[in-house]
Amino acid sequence: MDTPLSTIAVVGLGTMGTGIAEVLVRAGREVVGIDIDDGAARRAVAALESSTARAVVRGRVTEKERRDALARFRTFSDPRAAADAELVVEVVPESYEVKERVFRELDAIVSPTAILATGTNALSVTRLAAGSRHPERVLGLHFFAPVPAMRLVEVVSSVLTAPPAVAAVTALARELGKEPVAVGDRPGFVADGLLFGYLNQAAAMYEAKYASREDIDTAMRLGCGLPMGPLALLDLIGVDTARTVLEAMYCASHDRLHAPAPVLGQLAGAGLTGRKAGRGFYTYEAAGGATVVPDALTPSPGAGAGPGTVTGRTVRSVGVAGSGTMASGIAEVFAKAGYEVVLAARGRAKADTARDRIAASLGRSVAKGRLTAVDRDAALAGIVPAGSPDAFAGVDLVVEAVAEDLAVKQRLFATLDRVCTSGAVLATTTSSLPVVACARATSRPQDVVGMHFFNPAPAMKLVEVVRTVLTTDEAHATVREVCLRAGKHPVDCGDRAGFIVNALLFPYLNNAVKMVQEHYATPDDIDAAMRLGGGYPMGPFELLDVVGLDVSLAIERVLHRAFRDPGLAPAPLLEHLVAAGCLGRKTGRGFREHARR
Known part of the structure; x- marks a missing residue:
């Protein structure tokens, strides 16, 4: 031949x-x-x-x-x-x-x-x-x-x-x-084999009314840099086509994550197959068109702030607890937005180091023409370093960005409850822990909200705003308004493991590891498939090495414990690499070799 x-x-x-x-x-x-x-x-x-x-x-x-x-x-x-x-x-x-x-x-x-x-x-x-x-x-x-x-x-x-x-x-x-x-030869091959599982999870998330279609799509675009949100992509592919692919994948894998979400069958059965029909998850100007038009599900302006005309509390000053990269980035975001910022760490020296990190970041922004020297100086002048949370006594909002350890966060929230004035909103930046567990460490759980920023905080526009079953509309609205003033895009979600982005991202990464574990494809081929075939900015193994295999494993374990789905169990290969100390770029070796920093 x-x-x-x-x-x-x-x-x-x-x-x-x-x-x-x-x-x-x-x-x-x-x-x-x-x-x-x-x-x-x-x-x-x-x-x-x-x-x-x-x-x-x-x-x-x-x-x-x-x-x-x-x-x-x-x-x-x-x-x-x-x-x-x-x-x-x-x-x-x-x-x-x-x-x-x-x-x-x-x-x-x-x-x-x-x-x-x-x-x-x-x-x-x-x-x-x-x-x-x-x-x-x-x-x-x-x-x-x-x-x-x-x-x-x-x-x-x-x-x-x-x-x-x-x-x-x-x-x-x-x-x-x-x-x-x-x-x-297996259903979905590489790219669709990973893509359609992720799309199915997004459809199921929407069907459960966990988040709106707009917030799910925005979260994945802004949080992961994807060219299109999952529900909009399902409309482009065709809801009926996606269901056919998932049925074939499920028949081969018997993995519940591949069992088509019922909403896909309901939409397809009603002829709402996406762009080609003029309506799917969204409504389009014409069959075959790409222009989305408002429909009965389109949120009205300000709809995310809560029922009725609820407005948030006035916030003039923000406390940021922590001294690491995320805490420094969040403090920089608030300072540039004109808030008075109290940056408290375990000791004044750590707080001063964090402020110096912010000064260096602002300096780079000035050098690149993104910020004027006057604005840099104003932002820095608005940041007050402190050596303990006692400095938060007069602030209107506190955002904690300390270690991702529930006991550590609960101790801090108990301190904030004692220190902060009545009416102050308390927020956690956790990406995997239950927000309500932090809230219950206080006597004011109604004032506790999740504010999940993405790294690097100054550059990433997305903030997942997480309300618990105890959070008031007023506290929720306060955080949304602060996000908007700070130039961020808030998306609403409930208090469950992974929120939106991590709940969709990490099962996709875990399934990529399973493909390598089963010798179906190499990390290089899988990364190429997702970059070239899915339009992803990074392949899954590039991303795993950047995030850290230990961090990824921890999130996978949280998701598995929360949802009890066998398909969410961490891939053994991921566990073995973490046990061997191969954690990605930070250790010089993960799925690939890296120069030590």
Whole structure:
């Protein structure tokens, strides 16, 4: 099978098939487009004409190159047009019945040496191959949408696939300017195998009314740097498509995290399949459009502040407890927003060191033109270092950022209860401990709220505002208003393990570790798949090494204890690396080797 793959047939001319055809003709291949729907064929031609015209305008191709590319694309309604193809890529609907029928037809049409590729991301390549006369030539070729822009291609082998077929399509993918990743046959492969579990958890979180769709999506965009929130992404992919993929994953894994959230079935059953229908989790201006329009679930301005017209208490001064990186960052945020800040640590020397850290950070902002020298001096002048929490006696809000240890936090909250004036709001920055446990250490649990900042606090806009069953609307509104004045974006959530971001992020990271543990893929391939196929700023193993494997393990254990779901149990490989002292960048070794700092 050392064919150069100069003539390629694409069966199915929907959005994905049209995108594949475009990258092939622009790479000089003769492309035979096949679709039983003449309308689909016409739309494919029109789309190719439009996209290549834009490429000419942008100077990416010449007019002659455009005409030549269009001449290499021919469409037919009869599968027999694929007779001379050296490679056939099918991208018909995700149905065994439909795909198996296509493969049976192709078996009788194409040369025995032609390669047959399925574009599935959910169905078994092995099953499709087994039904073919020549299973050794069947493999998976999973592109990502939009095909011209996304660089990842997963090349999927079954136990029946001949290595020369894999080598031929891998070489083709590289010639197309793509990054091929070799994977075995299991539902979802690498990228979707990780992505759809995360999307399913987000759907379940929304279904449980734990947080609004807007807050879930905003939290993941701002907290993780993702290009799109999970519910908006489900609408883009198609709610019905996502449910099909998850059903296939669950059948293979029997992991409850892959069992489709009931809301996916309810939406799909009602025809609310996302953008293509004009409505899914969100409502769109038109079917197939991307513009979201308000609907009955869209929050009104200020809706997050609590029922009715509840407003927060006046906050002029803020106390920050702690002297580490997070405490310093939070103090800097409040000082730049014009608040009087009392920065208290265990001893005046630690508080002075934290203030010096803030001064250095503000100095860097001035050097980069993000802050004026006058504003820097004003912010620094507003920070008063102190050696004990007694200095918080007159502040209106206290934010603690001490060690992530419940006993330590409870002792501090008991002290704050004694020191702080009546009406002061007390906030914890915990990312994994129950906020209510901190609240119960005081005689005023109604005034205790969670304020989960993200690191680095001066740069990250997200704050998860966590209210317990005891928190008053007034205390909750106070924290939201302070966040907004400080230039942060507050999202509301209840007091349960992981809140929004960590509850969705860390199971995804844990599942990535399981893929490596099961020898399904390497950390490099998985990182590449999520960066190139999912648009993630960092791959899961890059992120694990940055966060710290010990920190990740601790959060995984909290989630597992809270939800008692076997699928949330920490991957043994993660536990073993932590036990060996391989904690990531901070120790010089995690999933990769790093230079010691």
